[in-house]
Amino acid sequence: MSIATRTAAEVTASTIATGRSRDRNPGSMIFLGALWFSLFFGVVVLAVLIIDTAIAGSQRFDLNLIQGYESIVRKDETGFRAGILGTIWLMVTTALITIPIGIATAVYLEEFADKKSWYNQLVEINLQNLAAIPSIIYGMLAAAIMGLFGFTFKGIVLGGAIALGLLILPVIIITTREALRSVPQDIRQASLALGATVWQTTWKQTLPSAIPGIATGTILGLSRAVGEAAPLIMLGVATVRFDPASLTDKVSALPIQIFNLASAPQDELRTAASAAIVLLLAMIIGMNALAIFIRNKFQRTW
Template identity: 65%
Template sequence: MSIAATTARETVQIASAGRSRDRNPASMVFLGALWFSLFFGVMVLVVLITDTAIDGAGRFDANLLTRYDSTLVPERTGFRAGILGTIWLMMFTALMAVPLGIAAAVYLEEFADSQKWYNRFIEVNLQNLAAVPAIVYGLLAVAVLAIVGINTRGVMLGGAIALALLILPVIIITTREAVRAVPEEIRQGSYALGATTWQTTWRQVLPSAVPGIATGTILGLSRAIGEAAPLVMLGLYSSVRFDPEGLMSAITALPIQIYGLSSNSQEAYREAASAAIIVLLVMVLGLNGLAIFIRNKFQRSW
């Protein structure tokens, strides 16, 4: 028998053995459990969303988006103030967290000396901060406002600070991963042409890491848009009947209004809260869709 025939025969035997090991009863049971867990989780989510949409179906009208909270006519209550407040909060949160998060990530990944104790201390704490409960960031924002002498409760500045602190570790970690994924050959080629570390980072590394940075940033904002615990600690109002006017303006947010109305005894308010949940879900899915679009649009293969 020739060497080639022997090798082919051994290859077939190894492949057959691998397939048989993959299909033994234990692995098939485990695979079935994984698929059942996935199916169960998705079905529970679909049932919850469907049930919420049915409960709020009677309130999918223009009043839901254009009117303020109403105590006189519950059937016409709206979430204009909450929707606008949420949009403003996301804008100021992004202005505070995104530049700082990207700058910190670039410094830690491209310029910091990993052998220094303080850089290692920062890296360890970044991993821990990403798992801190959201309400803790609300307490931290209250402390920051007290330090700078702002004692007014329920203002946009406090909410933006809390949400910026909440998503800052996420932005830093995802940006570092995006920067780390850029091939080292790009950096070496830039250095070989005489570019400095800053020029290489600004002109080569960051443009190449845009898909990962944008995706991580938008997903961080998607998490912040649905948070209510930090905003409750800051005393954001559940009922506001005017549009936001600035950083020191009293505001409400959609999660706060949903929280307030869902526990109300009147059926009309609970129906409005169910409709507002779907509106908030659409906003979150819109941000996630934007993240997927940016990732696919600017993604590069090395």
């Protein structure tokens, strides 16, 4: 091999390995500049919106915001206690319903299912499509399920949890399967070679190794469900002025209260809605931060 050929091969290998290219022609530079401008513009607009919302709601950053209920008489003291507790009820119930089903489905499809069978291929296609369906459709489906169970009023904790669970179920299944795929096949083969069954290998080797990825995907799915309002509106979830105590109690949610108060004509209610938006953003950012911490703390390199 000549020196020129060897040098070109080394440059190509270095470019592939590092992901960097020394190509600096005008077209590539313009495209790179457009990418950076798009990223910068999106971040700036988001930052401006958050800062403007925080300034608008700064007068209501007090304890009454989270301890009080929505007030008809004293609008300047309206609070979101019912919405916050309702959101917590919905998230816990959603997690209890969805996480076992999602993980079990992902384990079956990834570790036990016959990839060539037509029904498993149909499930694969549907999973990819379900992740792109508008969230309001899941509200309609949950309303139909609640009707089958004989519930005349569907805006209860169980109904909201079913809607949000259906919404994030494809996300949990897909992320769990990706976490299982990241576990090297050598671990499975070594366990099977020592006499373990496929189930024992999955339960004691594969699943524990995939827990960081599973936990991260699950938390990210729940953080998406926290901010959803469309499926809950479809179920008739509205503002209530009491704390839910069971799965069959009427429930409110923070996004629903924000939606209602943001369109109110009174300035005091719109100010409270702005403060609640910042509170909801803090909850979502906190859940995302927890997911990042779990990923960085417990991830394994093979």
